[in-house]
Amino acid sequence: MESGKGGALQGVRVLEVAGQMTGYCGKLLAELGAEVVLVEAPEENFARRQPPFIDGRRDADASLSFAYYNTSKKSITLDLDQPEGCQMLRDLVADYHILIEGEPPGALASKGLDYKILQALTPSLVMTSLTAFGQTGPYANFAFSDLTLLALGGMLYLAGYPDTPPMGAYGNQAINAAGMYGAVGTLIALRAVRNGQPGRHVDVSAQECVALGMENAVQMFELEGVIRKRFAGTQRQAGTSVFASSDGYVLLMAAGLASNQFWLNTVKWLISEGVPRAEELGGEKWLNVEYLQTEDAKREFLDIFGPFAQARTSEYLYEKGQQFRVPICPVCSPRDVVSNAQLRSRNYFVDVPSAPAGRDLKMPGPPYRLQATPWRIQGAAPSLGEHNIEIYSRAGVAASRLAALASAGVL
């Protein structure tokens, strides 16, 4: 690990029982300066099997998903299916401030690793459990995937085209949501500990996190009796939709916000471009949201804006629209994102030299810039058990015990 100015969480020590749910939560803490130690099963780690892979490789260091979600962490191996492994974890916890885990509810308790026992040993411990549905309840032990969580959490129904099944958001967003809220809860509880409050168990439900992504749908139903539906491929109201450009798509939000300013700006822009019939969009009726929701309005807007947009690049529409203070932007592919001028100017992407991967890995960088304590990648994702000696010897585990555990297959 490099030296240099420490992060905001310098000195905070975290154990992360590696699992399907925990990666992003641990990464957030690690890149703010905490020492995050991944506790991996000696042979089986879900996260190391997740696609995509480097150049089609399938070894334990080939997963790009693992390589991303586990930067800045250390790795030790420990078999929690063996009593000696569980005892070791109980011994380790005393030196740590935070334990993050995402095992099925009850799994750790059955091994004597539930919060009550751990807190009795380490009263200031913050333990964060990230699960699909929370620690208790009728669905607590349901099988799940990210898609079933998006479905049960209510976000899925809002996404997709009216004439197809709903479409799940890309990229394990339900699991990510649990990771994000997990980090929030962890740090709230940690700061309280620093201010004299006891340690706490933070119980995060991914389904419940997803429910926070329903926008105003819940209130629309309760207050207006309206069930919000999906609308992709249609204009939500005239001027607010995805439109084809000459080289892709743009997203325009000319209307539907509380003020009419963006509509007026859009009309001004289109007139300045000499778009045929653009001045027709300047009439009084277009300032009425109810009119914008009619099929007539949508058709007329598309007739005027559609051909103009289709003859220009997304980049052109972005730059020119923004000059007129119109909320418009390109719909970017991963390639577009990596070459985005704004992100490049902010040095957003980082190159992480990775010995396990055998190359540099260019990946998303700081999600926030903390001026005094910069976000920082502390190193590439570790190889399996890379830090066994460092971490176990620091914890005072005698070499003879380590050797015995290793030969029993506990490490």
Place this chain on the structure above:
Amino acid sequence: MERLPLAGLRVADFSWMGAGSYATKMLADFGAEVIKIESMANLDNLRMSRPFKDKIPGVNRSGYFADRNTSKRSMTINMKHEKGKLIARQLIAQSDIVCNNFTPGVMERFGLGYEEVAAFKANIVYISMSMQGNSGPHRDYLGYGMTMGALTGLQHLTGAPDREPAGTGTNYPDHIPNPCHAVVAIMASLIHRDSTGEGQYIDLAQTEPTLALLGPVILDYTVNGRVQQRRANRHDYMSPHGIYPCHGDDRWIAIAVETDAQWRALASVLGMPLWMTEATWSSAEQRLAKQSELDDRLATETCGWDNDELMLALQVHGVAAGSVRDVADILEKDAQLAHRGHWLRLDHPEMGRTIYNAQPMRMSDLAVTPTRPAPMLGADTEDICVSLLGMNPKEVAALQEEGALR
């Protein structure tokens, strides 16, 4: 009353609309005193956004606003008024955190940019959550949650391959990625301040957290040169993995099969249709190779089922399945969210008892939060002026008369 974990912290909250308000809501729900600085002269648009109680528009009637501003106090300050700016300064001088999600330059126009604030309140934790950050050629660009979804690749990657990109249908970055990242950054900064006395400036560009959730797909491009495309509800290695129709209008179930044993369990629950027992579908590899056909055939088996009944039957056999909940279902039929106590009804002075989301995490010894509804516009102005800023009620009335506090 129990001591909430963030009790004792004060937030001067200039945030409005989506992400900023949702971030400070978390701080408020966990016990911080969040003072929302608002103005009749420049209203938070969300206060005038649907839905309204009884469908009657009004600054204290929006359910959308209410859900995003629980547990806060509201103070009206006209930031275009010189005395208003001065009062905001006095408030910040007694605060721990300043939060805003304006375009860069707005806080500076108030005389309250980070440098200016740090000059009179050195240890302030100050977060700016602009659309694209405080530097770079696009720093002044306009946008909302949906445009952030488009700029980051999330929209491109979500939807059917032969259709226009669908996205989430919501301003997703506003609801989860940006507020959560903001609070993580704020909490880390407070922890740093507690141990060193040092405050700091946080620049959060609202595109960058969502992009940070797309690391693997970005790496697939930067390492392998592969530009992934949207693929409806398909998965790299699970099959079937999709949304299948159920009995009724627009009723669906999500099913995700990871192992061949789960495939056999799915067949068994569906009554062992002959085709599902054929060897041609028995391995994931075979199923992945013929997904379109598989999806079509599976749809004919699921479409007679009630989605919740099918979900429960599959779950008994360990098959990942979840009903696609519309909003009525999620409020009325979801036994798990009911068990968690997720849906709260809080008593609002003008709206009465209306619905709110709980925070999605529980802490061992704490009750579910929030417990207080959104504030009426300006409800706490006088009290804050008197008890915090040391004015007498006459001075407050005079400032209101002058238009500094409205």
